[in-house]
Amino acid sequence: MGWAIALHGGAGDIPLSLPPERRLPREACLRHCLQVGVHALKSKKSPLDVVELVVQELENNPNFNAGRGSVLTTNGTVEMEACIVDGKTMRCGAVSGLKTVVNPIYLARLVMEKTPHIYLGFEGAEAFAREQGVETVDASHFITPENVERLKQAREANRVQIDYNAQPVQKDMKREELIPDGDSQIGTVGCVAVDNEGNLAAATSTGGLVNKMVGRIGDTPIIGAGTYANSLCAVSATGKGEAIIRGTVARDVAALMEFKGMSLEQAAALVVGDRVPKGNVGLIAVSATGEVTMPFNTTGMFRACATEDGHSEIAIWDS
Template identity: 55%
Template sequence: MGCWAIAVHGGAGVDPNLPVERQEDAKQLLTRCLDRGISALRSSLPAIDVVELVVRELESDPLFNSGRGSALTEKGTVEMEASIMDGCGRRCGAVSGITTVKNPISLARLVMEKSPHSYLAFSGAEEFAKQQGVEMVDDNDYFITEDNVGTLKLAKEASKILFEYRIPTVGLDSCTSEAETPPLTMNGLPISVYAPETVGCVVVDTQGRCAAATSTGGLMNKMAGRIGDSPIIGAGTYACDVCGVSCTGEGEAIIRGTLAREVAALMEYKGLNLQDAVDYVITNRLDHGKAGLIAVSSNGEVACGFNTVGMFRGFATENGFMEVGIWE
């Protein structure tokens, strides 16, 4: 028998001026999700059940960018993505272009368990959802929040896709005077504009079984049809017999670096421990992209890494360690 461990995230890329009340709301949500996961693990639920349970909780709260509260496309619609992976046998399921399914992570699991495929998207995924009888909503409006409508308007005015985790620092440490220092922006938008990011959960249970799950609405003002890293196995999500990993951040950079799989490969083939593997991929595999990730090992370890200003994250282990944080 091993020791269980769990980690959750609510995205990498945090406005350093994020109001304190929003910070506290995020910490409370992450703590609530950890508590649910801990209770499930103490009840001997398998890792794959726990990651689905926790991500469903995150999808149901509009605070982060998944399920209800998802980022909006350039057309003002929601196209959600999710994936789940069971380290036992490396079984996986993923979905993209979801518009009416209340909890995309549960549909991803059904793809894994009830279909002959690993990945379904857009109308095919929606039709499969109807066949499986999952909970659906009448239209896209359930997922759209007033805050995100306003953020999309700002993004369109600036003609930008909102990469909220890109915070340029050029000039801040130079010899220019305070008056000459340009104001901080996020890809052209004022720093006061804030949009949360992807959610995820990784778990190892007392049997040493690892699992990972990731869910997102994608990028604000993204092109319709854009697919990020979150549903791509090996990029945004991965689990095997040594670890489970969930990523967040600039999807295009995470895809290029196959970030989640790289963590596992370094452990499997180079013998690195969990935290060293995480540190290596964040430093060497992002090609100037901005991202973060959480991970657990089959030995009951937890780890995280990010090269952004902050990442919403929480951890708990069977030996009593528990931490929820945002900043470095």
């Protein structure tokens, strides 16, 4: 038993050739966010507060696809979504279709605590944000030049790109030069944490897919798909949303522990191996007893973890 924390910045086809100028800032961000989380856990903050805090940090960093840095819809707009779950009470909050809220995860927390509902979307969620006085900014705040360029390329390729999918680039070397970061996508973010008493929480936040249809909802805000926590474990998933929804990925990690008596690692490995096709998913999970696992079936996943016994890791590809 002991505290543990894991966080991710998206899974996908991250090229092994990712140039240092794209890799290093993200590794630095993961390191910083891990420190923030570890410090908060050591200061006896509740896992619910810790995952919210860490995801806010990730949202504020433009290197990942959440908050500022979110990818753009087919109309060139940002529509963000987020979800938070408290394992102990099973209380949860989720939001979709946010355009002006600086920290979507904070609004998800407010939906959980201040409304009779779990999940608010689009205009109604924006209205709720104003009512609660949360920080909002002009929608243009979230739009980075990199993402404008990504959308342009996705439209040219006439496809919806998933995180890190570099296929159009491989077909056309000239196009690769146009791609500002060589990996074409930056990922969804998430954090899971457990304290010394075994209290668990999970949070996930995303801008979704490049060139997604307006109104598209992915796995992130769906309890049991992208995000889940109960008294056994906390899970945050990332990758191709549609595949994660069909695989009920986050709930199934918990269900395998609950109904088949598997360990956290076995359960997570089985879900990533069997319930979602290869190349589509990564997840981070912690158990009530302080175990951590971070499996993925994609080329890589931006990830970091730390446990009370001194283990700490920051990685992108298979070690």
